[in-house]
Amino acid sequence: MTDLEFADCLDAIRRREQDGLMRIYNEYSAYLFQVVSALVSQREDAEDITADLFLKFWESPPAYRPGKGHKGYLATMARNRAIDYLRANRRTISIDTEEEADLGAVPSSADDIINEIAVEQVLAMMTPAEREIVSMKHLMGLTFREIAEAVGKPQGTVAWIYREAVNKIRRCGYDR
Amino acid sequence: MTDKDKIKDIPEMPEWEKAFSEYAKDHAPDLMPRILAKINQSEVPVTRAVSPAPDDLSRSSAEPAASDNTEEKASGQRKRFLSRLLSKRSQRWIISLSGAAAAVILIGVLIAVNSRIPKTEDRNTQNLRNSLTPNVILTIAAAPTAEAEPKGAKSEPAEDQPSDNQPSDSVNYRGEDELGITPQLTGLYHLDDGTTPHCYSIDDSVNFKHKFKNGTATCSLSPSDADPNTYLLQDVDIAGRVTVDGSSAYRVTYQGAETPLVLLSDEDISNKHFSSIVIYHVGYATEDDRSYLVFTITESAP
Numbered sequence: 394m395t396d397l398e399f400a401d402c403l404d405a406i407r408r409r410e411q412d413g414l415m416r417i418y419n420e421y422s423a424y425l426f427q428v429v430s431a432l433v434s435q436r437e438d439a440e441d442i443t444a445d446l447f448l449k450f451w452e453s454p455p456a457y458r459p460g461k462g463h464k465g466y467l468a469t470m471a472r473n474r475a476i477d478y479l480r481a482n483r484r485t486i487s488i489d490t491e492e493e494a495d496l497g498a499v500p501s502s503a504d505d506i507i508n509e510i511a512v513e514q515v516l517a518m519m520t521p522a523e524r525e526i527v528s529m530k531h532l533m534g535l536t537f538r539e540i541a542e543a544v545g546k547p548q549g550t551v552a553w554i555y556r557e558a559v560n561k562i563r564r565c566g567y568d569r
Numbered sequence: 570m571t572d573k574d575k576i577k578d579i580p581e582m583p584e585w586e587k588a589f590s591e592y593a594k595d596h597a598p599d600l601m602p603r604i605l606a607k608i609n610q611s612e613v614p615v616t617r618a619v620s621p622a623p624d625d626l627s628r629s630s631a632e633p634a635a636s637d638n639t640e641e642k643a644s645g646q647r648k649r650f651l652s653r654l655l656s657k658r659s660q661r662w663i664i665s666l667s668g669a670a671a672a673v674i675l676i677g678v679l680i681a682v683n684s685r686i687p688k689t690e691d692r693n694t695q696n697l698r699n700s701l702t703p704n705v706i707l708t709i710a711a712a713p714t715a716e717a718e719p720k721g722a723k724s725e726p727a728e729d730q731p732s733d734n735q736p737s738d739s740v741n742y743r744g745e746d747e748l749g750i751t752p753q754l755t756g757l758y759h760l761d762d763g764t765t766p767h768c769y770s771i772d773d774s775v776n777f778k779h780k781f782k783n784g785t786a787t788c789s790l791s792p793s794d795a796d797p798n799t800y801l802l803q804d805v806d807i808a809g810r811v812t813v814d815g816s817s818a819y820r821v822t823y824q825g826a827e828t829p830l831v832l833l834s835d836e837d838i839s840n841k842h843f844s845s846i847v848i849y850h851v852g853y854a855t856e857d858d859r860s861y862l863v864f865t866i867t868e869s870a871p
Contacts, residue, residue, distance in 0.1 A: 423597030
């Protein structure tokens with residue numbers, strides 16, 4: 394989805410057309426859920442936060458200007474909502490991968506099973522910060538600059554965290 | 570190596586990115602029904618959020634997902650969403666209301682218990698009222714030389730209520746003293762319970778102690794060596810005395826109802842000789858609603 398398409402979706406939402414919301418949801422909900430899950434330990438909480446994020450879009454569509462990078466904008470919104478939730482509920486930032494594994498979809502093939510186990514193994518090795526940055530980088534396609542703006546850290550720090558995460562990914566068998 | 574160099578040095582991970590993307594899509598929750606239900610709920614005016622009945626909830630969850638009726642499907646999803654939402658909120662509300670109810674009950678119990686316990690001051694006041702003799706507590710007077718009928722309203726209770734402890738031979742009447750005041754009784758009567766007078770011989774030194782509302786009055790009363798007809802009042806210590814103009818004083822009156830009250834201090838009353846001393850409690854008829862002792866004192870002749 395391009396910036397212009399994202400802006401069109403927002404315009405549709407302002408016209409109270411649910412199609413605009415559906416398009417954003419179909420494009421980014423899975424990735425935003427991963428971004429939120431990196432910060433929130435409970436899957437149900439992550440679901441609530443992600444759903445609230447889209448409800449927020451519907452209730453008060455943001456005044457977004459095309460060209461600023463809507464992915465980073467979405468990632469920042471998701472991250473801020475997760476942090477607000479954590480502050481309100483005094484939860485610790487941790488990842489409970491076991492619960493996610495229980496509630497996840499059932500893989501369809503042996504390769505999928507192996508792939509899923511491997512991904513979960515990688516995610517389990519990552520710190521929340523690493524998982525957050527990897528989600529933004531690999532799922533949302535954000536640049537380091539956009540990630541740095543989203544997480545409020547220097548670009549070099551983000552790159553360093555990302556490098557650490559990549560090393561863990563490599564140790565789990567993903568060379569490329 | 571600059572930050573940009575570090576970033577450039579990080580290799581691409583297409584294989585991982587693909588796997589991670591698929592994993593994210595496979596594990597993404599289906600949030601759209603919940604979002605639509607919320608949107609529809611907020612856009613349809615609802616006066617009150619009603620939790621669906623358990624039967625409805627079980628029925629909706631038991632319905633097959635492949636229902637052809639999209640409206641029923643949406644309704645079931647809405648119900649599931651509402652039930653989940655309401656259950657979380659209900660838990661919070663139940664916890665909050667339980668805490669508030671417990672606090673209210675605790676406060677009520679404390680108030681009830683507190684109301685059943687009489688206050689110390691009130692109980693002391695009640696005991697004092699019951700124990701006080703309004704007119705005569707202590708009476709000592711110079712003994713007349715000739716026998717005479719005791720007179721005076723203040724002495725009547727003591728005479729009217731003779732006690733077994735009262736030694737009759739210790740009562741001596743000596744007639745009017747030099748000040749022309751007719752002594753009433755010889756002896757020291759201490760009506761500690763308001764009904765039974767105890768008589769002490771005036772020949773002995775008497776340590777007087779009386780409890781009253783605001784404290785304890787103590788003094789030592791003994792016959793004067795210089796004048797057997799007079800008595801020495803010593804070691805006066807009366808707590809809760811009347812306060813006049815910020816300084817404590819005894820309310821002392823010479824015997825006789827028409828005699829105006831004279832306020833005396835500790836120095837005024839101590840170590841002086843009195844031919845007649847009547848100490849009695851007058852109750853609570855004071856300006857400041859404080860009890861105090863009234864010394865009816867007949868001062869001995871200089």
